[in-house]
Amino acid sequence: xxxxxxxxxxxxxGSSARPSVRERTRRLPRGLHPGAWWLWAIGVAVxxxxxxxxxxxxxxxxxxxxxxVVRRSDAPWARAYRLYLVLGAVIIVLRVVLHITVGxxxxxxxxxxxxxxxxxxxAAGIQVGGTVYLEGLLGAFFQGxxxxxxxxxxxxxxxxxxxxxLLRALPGALHEIGVAFVVSLTVAPQLADSVHRVRxxxxxxxxxxxxxxxxGRIALPVLQDALDRSILLAAxxxxxxxxxxxxxxxxxxxxxxxxxxxxxxxxxxxxxxxxDAQSPTVLGxxxxxxxxxxxxxxxxxxxxxxxxxxxxxxxxxxxEWATAASGLAATAAMLIVGYTDxxxxxxxxxPLAAPALSLVATAGILAAGLAAIVSPAxxxxxxxxxxxxxxxxxxxxPERRPQ
Amino acid sequence: MSPAIVFQQVSITYPDAPRPALTAVDLAVDEGELCLVVGRxxxxxxxxxxxxxxxxxxxxGGTLAGSVRVLxxxxxxxxxxxxxxxxxxxxxxxxxxxxxxxxxEELAYGMEQLALAPDVMRKRVxxxxxxxxxxxxxxxxxxxxxxxxxxxxxxGSVLTTxxxxxxxxxxxxxxxxxxxxxxxxxxxxxxxxLGVTVLLxxxxxxxxxxxxxxxVHLSPDGRVEAGPPAELMATSSVxxxxxxxxxxxxxxxxxLSVRDARRRAAPLRDRLRSSTPGPGGRPPVSxxxxxxxxxxxxxxxxxxxxxxxxxxxxxxxxxxxxxMGRNGSGKSSLLWALQGSGRRDRGHVAVVAxxxxxxxxxxxxxxxxxxxxxxxxxxxxxxxxxxxxxLYLDSVTGECERADHESGxxxxxxxxxxxxxxxxxxxxxxxxxxxxxxxxxxxxxxQLSADPAVLLLDEPTRGLDYGAKRRLRDVVHELADRGRAVxxxxxxxxxxxxxxxxxxxxxxxxxxxxxxxxxxxxxxxAFAPQVAKILAPQPWxxxxxxxxxxxxxxxxxxxxx
Numbered sequence: 010x011x012x013x014x015x016x017x018x019x020x021x022x023g024s025s026a027r028p029s030v031r032e033r034t035r036r037l038p039r040g041l042h043p044g045a046w047w048l049w050a051i052g053v054a055v056x057x058x059x060x061x062x063x064x065x066x067x068x069x070x071x072x073x074x075x076x077x078v079v080r081r082s083d084a085p086w087a088r089a090y091r092l093y094l095v096l097g098a099v100i101i102v103l104r105v106v107l108h109i110t111v112g113x114x115x116x117x118x119x120x121x122x123x124x125x126x127x128x129x130x131x132a133a134g135i136q137v138g139g140t141v142y143l144e145g146l147l148g149a150f151f152q153g154x155x156x157x158x159x160x161x162x163x164x165x166x167x168x169x170x171x172x173x174x175l176l177r178a179l180p181g182a183l184h185e186i187g188v189a190f191v192v193s194l195t196v197a198p199q200l201a202d203s204v205h206r207v208r209x210x211x212x213x214x215x216x217x218x219x220x221x222x223x224x225g226r227i228a229l230p231v232l233q234d235a236l237d238r239s240i241l242l243a244a245x246x247x248x249x250x251x252x253x254x255x256x257x258x259x260x261x262x263x264x265x266x267x268x269x270x271x272x273x274x275x276x277x278x279x280x281x282x283x284x285d286a287q288s289p290t291v292l293g294x295x296x297x298x299x300x301x302x303x304x305x306x307x308x309x310x311x312x313x314x315x316x317x318x319x320x321x322x323x324x325x326x327x328x329e330w331a332t333a334a335s336g337l338a339a340t341a342a343m344l345i346v347g348y349t350d351x352x353x354x355x356x357x358x359x360p361l362a363a364p365a366l367s368l369v370a371t372a373g374i375l376a377a378g379l380a381a382i383v384s385p386a387x388x389x390x391x392x393x394x395x396x397x398x399x400x401x402x403x404x405x406x407p408e409r410r411p412q
Numbered sequence: 413m414s415p416a417i418v419f420q421q422v423s424i425t426y427p428d429a430p431r432p433a434l435t436a437v438d439l440a441v442d443e444g445e446l447c448l449v450v451g452r453x454x455x456x457x458x459x460x461x462x463x464x465x466x467x468x469x470x471x472x473g474g475t476l477a478g479s480v481r482v483l484x485x486x487x488x489x490x491x492x493x494x495x496x497x498x499x500x501x502x503x504x505x506x507x508x509x510x511x512x513x514x515x516x517e518e519l520a521y522g523m524e525q526l527a528l529a530p531d532v533m534r535k536r537v538x539x540x541x542x543x544x545x546x547x548x549x550x551x552x553x554x555x556x557x558x559x560x561x562x563x564x565x566x567x568g569s570v571l572t573t574x575x576x577x578x579x580x581x582x583x584x585x586x587x588x589x590x591x592x593x594x595x596x597x598x599x600x601x602x603x604x605x606l607g608v609t610v611l612l613x614x615x616x617x618x619x620x621x622x623x624x625x626x627x628v629h630l631s632p633d634g635r636v637e638a639g640p641p642a643e644l645m646a647t648s649s650v651x652x653x654x655x656x657x658x659x660x661x662x663x664x665x666x667x668l669s670v671r672d673a674r675r676r677a678a679p680l681r682d683r684l685r686s687s688t689p690g691p692g693g694r695p696p697v698s699x700x701x702x703x704x705x706x707x708x709x710x711x712x713x714x715x716x717x718x719x720x721x722x723x724x725x726x727x728x729x730x731x732x733x734x735x736m737g738r739n740g741s742g743k744s745s746l747l748w749a750l751q752g753s754g755r756r757d758r759g760h761v762a763v764v765a766x767x768x769x770x771x772x773x774x775x776x777x778x779x780x781x782x783x784x785x786x787x788x789x790x791x792x793x794x795x796x797x798x799x800x801x802x803l804y805l806d807s808v809t810g811e812c813e814r815a816d817h818e819s820g821x822x823x824x825x826x827x828x829x830x831x832x833x834x835x836x837x838x839x840x841x842x843x844x845x846x847x848x849x850x851x852x853x854x855x856x857x858x859q860l861s862a863d864p865a866v867l868l869l870d871e872p873t874r875g876l877d878y879g880a881k882r883r884l885r886d887v888v889h890e891l892a893d894r895g896r897a898v899x900x901x902x903x904x905x906x907x908x909x910x911x912x913x914x915x916x917x918x919x920x921x922x923x924x925x926x927x928x929x930x931x932x933x934x935x936x937x938a939f940a941p942q943v944a945k946i947l948a949p950q951p952w953x954x955x956x957x958x959x960x961x962x963x964x965x966x967x968x969x970x971x972x973x
Contacts, residue, residue, distance in 0.1 A: 213859070
């Protein structure tokens with residue numbers, strides 16, 4: 010037996026007992042199930058949508074950013090979080106500018122006196138120009154901040170979860186959509202190559218036409234190229250068994266379709282009810298849950314006709330549960346505060362006062378930050394050595410080990 | 413042993429085709445055989461291969477008469493996807509057939525479709541990574557791999573489903589000699605160790621012939637002969653140099669490998685000892701010959717990657733230069749940089765012949781990249797790797813007229829050139845319906861209509877059969893005889909031996925060898941042509957040279973032992 014490479018290897022080989030699940034899942038770097046990250050992010054996003062309290066929103070932004078920084082991998086999509094933050098800042102600025110130019114102004118503390126354009130009666134709620142008050146400006150800023158926090162949550166999910174692995178985790182009934190998406194992702198760079206090649210080739214013929222006329226001359230060979238390639242790809246997929254496991258009976262297809270459609274409609278209504286604090290309680294969580302159950306049942310029925318397996322499916326273990334729960338804790342805290350002490354979720358503007366910091370809400374948001382601890386460390390893709398020890402979970406034959 | 417593949421009276425006719433692509437084919441390939449399919453371009457090789465897993469006619473359309481059975485399954489009742497567990501198909505262009513984008517996922521794709529259990533998939537992916545030497549590449553994006561690596565991934569991706577029949581359509585056509593050896597070694601290992609039945613089509617027969625157990629020869633008229641390689645090669649319409657040399661020397665049975673031929677060649681070497689190889693019928697170009705293109709310090713870089721590293725290259729009028737080197741060594745980048753439409757980060761190119769005016773020559777020549785494309789192509793013409801990119805009109809005539817207009821020639825110049833290069837092309841045809849060789853000829857005619865002083869050809873022999881390569885050689889020689897400089901980049905050592913006066917070898921963006929063809933390629937294990945290997949240490953390169961020497965003044969009788 011050759012010497013071991015990492016401490017993991019030696020420990021596991023040394024003890025004959027199987028390591029506990031806790032040890033396995035906590036110690037080894039691995040990618041968390043993308044669905045867990047999305048649930049976590051949605052949990053925080055829903056929490057953000059319920060409040061305009063700047064303290065709570067700032068806390069959420071901080072918590073989300075910390076989790077992203079601690080748990081993102083070195084993959085290209087992981088660097089996108091910064092872009093979402095920039096987008097959020099742009100949204101805040103835009104919201105404030107809109108308030109100053111066309112927003113309805115209110116409050117007591119005058120900041121700025123702008124000339125006002127008189128508008129007819131039916132345009133109430135829009136005010137072009139006019140005096141800007143501190144209260145109205147702050148209100149607009151807080152609303153912008155809420156939207157920016159939502160965007161940051163989506164960005165966090167994108168940065169933390171490999172978008173393609175999320176597609177692989179789709180239920181069997183949606184497999185075709187996932188394949189189409191992955192194929193189109195690979196086609197885009199090929200198309201760019203093709204355009205580049207044909208443009209170069211045009212110049213070889215001394216053709217220096219630019220503008221609209223060039224489009225036709227380049228588009229034709231590029232389209233032919235794309236068509237050829239898609240035919241080759243379709244032939245290759247057919248030869249490799251794509252579509253072989255599908256035994257579609259019309260009855261199952263109809264049942265599945267009806268279930269999914271009804272379920273999605275109910276989910277939409279439920280989501281609306283949950284986000285809109287004014288709507289009746291029955292339109293919130295109950296409708297959402299019913300919709301999700303119906304849609305899941307539809308996908309399950311649809312998946313019955315598909316016989317296919319997934320290579321290295323992402324496991325759903327304790328860290329996944331914990332991560333998802335920590336995000337949902339933020340939502341739960343907001344819902345509780347919303348029932349017991351709704352005023353703690355809004356910033357008091359009239360009269361202007363310092364926003365309150367509810368203990369329950371703060372605890373809920375901080376709980377979402379636990380995701381940075383309960384989730385496993387991401388694995389790096391650039392250094393291959395630790396990857397095969399940690400990811401395979403099985404030991405390789407000694408002679409294959411690098412010395 | 414029962415046959416793995418059985419064709420019974422198979423005729424395949426595509427819609428709107430004047431005649432069947434295959435006529436009454438009877439064929440049986442036994443299990444564990446490596447069966448090589450050869451024939452001229454357009455003789456139906458791809459059709460035959462496609463029929464094995466039912467892509468023809470299920471996918472391509474057309475009518476199939478007779479029956480094709482693979483391990484007892486009739487393609488009439490089984491669609492390609494239903495045969496995916498027994499037949500693996502690898503196409504010419506591996507990148508076009510990839511469904512996912514990393515090595516590991518691509519290897520698993522076929523198994524996912526067959527609904528294999530996750531632990532089985534896991535094990536087979538690891539086994540396949542090791543079998544094909546891909547373990548270090550497992551997480552790499554497929555697009556970043558070299559051609560040879562991509563081809564190995566493509567083979568691996570069908571091997572994971574453990575097919576018992578493997579169908580490969582020109583698996584080495586885009587590869588340099590070393591990468592091709594690598595892929596072929598993998599294939600023979602599968603045949604010998606795992607008992608996989610392999611059906612393989614190839615234009616460069618010299619690479620594969622020695623490994624074949626069974627040969628299928630498709631005649632241009634749609635007939636099919638099958639049998640032991642040595643017997644069929646005696647009369648085959650396409651033959652590698654080793655076979656041609658064997659035919660010339662009258663060896664029976666014909667040797668198929670360099671080793672076999674070398675053991676028979678001692679008497680021939682004795683006969684040839686007294687004569688020296690001629691220059692292949694072409695007078696040597698003296699070193700002092702007029703330089704047509706001078707380049708100094710060419711650098712091409714893409715981000716951090718330096719594709720061409722400080723290359724000096726001079727092309728002389730009347731000389732044919734071959735540019736060789738492994739995939740990704742910077743050959744294409746250099747050609748594009750010399751032509752002027754490609755990227756060039758540093759260095760000078762000066763064309764001192766042809767369209768350059770006398771005062772431009774005094775100043776050291778014209779740089780084609782500083783001219784507008786229409787004038788640049790009169791100095792340096794380039795036929796790119798995908799000649800079809802240059803064509804966009806819907807008929808051959810249209811392309812020719814357009815070329816005359818672009819070059820400012822009198823009408824009909826391009827059509828006349830095309831008639832000389834490749835006689836008998838129907839002018840009304842759509843350029844896409846032409847064969848590889850015909851399309852190359854059309855693009856060559858289009859580029860030659862500008863009468864450039866320097867012609868650059870990027871991988872011109874891809875997909876050409878031996879006849880088409882001979883015609884290309886004659887065209888290139890004629891150009892050189894008219895005082896043009898020709899630079900062609902290629903992996904085809906036999907074509908280089910037959911065509912080039914001088915060989916430049918690139919590695920890692922640098923020129924590592926530059927000299928007369930015989931000096932550079934005879935001693936190289938990878939680049940030496942078959943004839944050179946057989947007749948070493950005598951420096952013969954081609955069967956043509958040997959034939960000329962045998963028929964020459966020494967008048968050796970035709971009856972060699």
